[in-house]
Amino acid sequence: MLIKEVISPLKLYAAKVGVPSSASANASTTSIKTAIHAESAQHARQLLDHLYGLNSVSSLILVTKFQTEATAGAAVGPLSADQLKLKALTDQKRQLAQREKQERARQQLVKAQAQVLKSRQVRPAVVAA
Secondary structure (H helix, E strand, O other): OOHHHHHOOOEEEEEEEEEEOOOOOOOOEEEEEEEEEEOOHHHHHHHHHHHHOOOOEEEEEEOOHHHHHHHHOOOOOOOOHHHHHHHHHHHHHHHHHHHHHHHHHHHHHHHHHHHHHHHHOOOOOOOOO
16 A cells, blocks of 8 residues: 555546447437545546546536535535525625734734834934033
């Protein structure tokens, strides 16, 4: 066993595969979606070709962690009007929080720059009388 087999996890690929609609040779193919774990896109394509037949894979994409988290809790079908409103408000809240964070950072930067500028100013020498 190689160390890279233990350390590097397999990646998840989503694929569209053409499969025959019926057992007859003249039947049309139906496109289905499937997922497969493999080390690389080439390995995923080879595995799918072995499972579903040569040149049956029409598309193959790498599924990222963000995509799996985003779709894990997603409802099937389109969102209702109420769900869309809540989603819009949640997105707006996230954007406003990000803007607030940026504005605080900007104000801290301006304050720090002012302090640096003030410390660099030449102070007149005090002459004792």
